[in-house]
Amino acid sequence: MSIQLQNVTFVYPGTRVGVFGLDLSIDDGELLAVIGASGSGKTTLLKLIAGFEVPQSGRIVLDGQDVTGLPVRDRQLGVVFQSYALFPHMTAWQNVAYPLKIRRVEAPERHRRAVDALARVGLKGMEERRPQTLSGGQQQRVALARALVFQPKALLLDEPLSALDAGLRGEMRDEIRRLQREFGISTVHITHDQEEALSMADRVAVMEAGRVIQLASPRELYDSPATRSVAGFVGEANLWEGVVDAPNAVSVPFGVLLTTAHGLGKGQAVTVLVRPENIMVGIADGIPNRFAGTIVRDRFLGAVRRYDLAVGGLVIRGQTGIRDPIETVSIRPEHIRLLPSAS
Numbered sequence: 280m281s282i283q284l285q286n287v288t289f290v291y292p293g294t295r296v297g298v299f300g301l302d303l304s305i306d307d308g309e310l311l312a313v314i315g316a317s318g319s320g321k322t323t324l325l326k327l328i329a330g331f332e333v334p335q336s337g338r339i340v341l342d343g344q345d346v347t348g349l350p351v352r353d354r355q356l357g358v359v360f361q362s363y364a365l366f367p368h369m370t371a372w373q374n375v376a377y378p379l380k381i382r383r384v385e386a387p388e389r390h391r392r393a394v395d396a397l398a399r400v401g402l403k404g405m406e407e408r409r410p411q412t413l414s415g416g417q418q419q420r421v422a423l424a425r426a427l428v429f430q431p432k433a434l435l436l437d438e439p440l441s442a443l444d445a446g447l448r449g450e451m452r453d454e455i456r457r458l459q460r461e462f463g464i465s466t467v468h469i470t471h472d473q474e475e476a477l478s479m480a481d482r483v484a485v486m487e488a489g490r491v492i493q494l495a496s497p498r499e500l501y502d503s504p505a506t507r508s509v510a511g512f513v514g515e516a517n518l519w520e521g522v523v524d525a526p527n528a529v530s531v532p533f534g535v536l537l538t539t540a541h542g543l544g545k546g547q548a549v550t551v552l553v554r555p556e557n558i559m560v561g562i563a564d565g566i567p568n569r570f571a572g573t574i575v576r577d578r579f580l581g582a583v584r585r586y587d588l589a590v591g592g593l594v595i596r597g598q599t600g601i602r603d604p605i606e607t608v609s610i611r612p613e614h615i616r617l618l619p620s621a622s
């Protein structure tokens with residue numbers, strides 16, 4: 280099912296916060312991750328799609344049907360929140376069967392479908408267990424099975440993995456992706472974990488102050504962030520204020536960087552983005568942008584080493600597998616991105 284938000288504005292009564300003029304289209308079978316700082320409007324977006332809040336203007340369209348005024352239940356969406364909110368007095372299968380019960384599905388059919396849904400999330404044999412006897416990851420799977428059991432038209436996930444430890448989170452990430460593909464179900468997945476967003480999503484929406492400031496594939500978002508704040512939010516970043524010097528050069532506080540042809544006018548203020556993994560250690564033939572400095576921070580993290588090289592009053596943050604002492608770094612022109620200036 281496709282999900283569309285057309286110029287949707289919703290402001291919490293008595294406040295100035297909410298979401299403003301959202302235009303968003305989620306394709307059938309697509310997984311859209313929504314990221315952004317706390318308070319940027321991610322949960323509000325989800326509540327509007329689900330029908331827990333009604334926009335003051337704009338339309339919400341599911342599979343071509345305007346559902347803006349429809350109550351939650353009639354939208355047929357599976358929702359999983361941060362707290363799984365399982366019923367403690369019910370067994371796993373009873374929890375999963377609950378949405379079928381309120382939809383008046385007959386008892387034997389309810390049981391059959393709940394058992395089947397539990398098997399699909401890897402909980403075969405756990406049907407009679409109560410939530411408190413299950414691990415966090417297993418409870419999360421029950422919540423997922425409950426959201427999927429009535430064959431919803433789309434899945435809305437609000438930080439469903441945030442309560443899990445890192446290892447389990449990775450495992451559940453893959454599990455959600457697998458189920459989402461298997462069911463071919465359009466999914467909106469809110470997360471504060473940018474790695475989770477990049478690794479799971481077909482596309483990522485970045486929210487800021489109630490607006491979507493970029494909507495792009497994970498790769499595009501990482502390689503070509505629209506703004507300085509997106510660049511800083513997604514992955515590690517060197518962000519330097521600079522001024523265009525020539526058609527293929529910008530000056531930054533520690534020198535001049537040769538770039539690829541950028542088409543910007545001389546004197547224009549820009550923000551320069553270079554990802555730490557694109558800072559090369561040492562010098563190499565044909566690579567300009569060589570800078571010598573002093574290591575002021577050096578962290579060995581196993582597979583990678585992260586370091587800060589102080590150069591002309593600024594710090595170049597790098598990431599490398601090289602273990603030798605570092606005195607000089609080089610930056611290839613094609614690894615330099617120019618973004619609109621912060622000011």
Ligand code: ADP
Binds near residue numbers: 291296297316317324
């Ligand atoms: P996020 O999910 O990105 O953390 P939310 O969508 O929950 O952000 O909140 C967006 C903004 O709306 C925040 O400023 C938040 O404080 C405010 N907000 C959320 N819920 C309510 C509410 N029920 N009443 C008033 N303001 C709210």
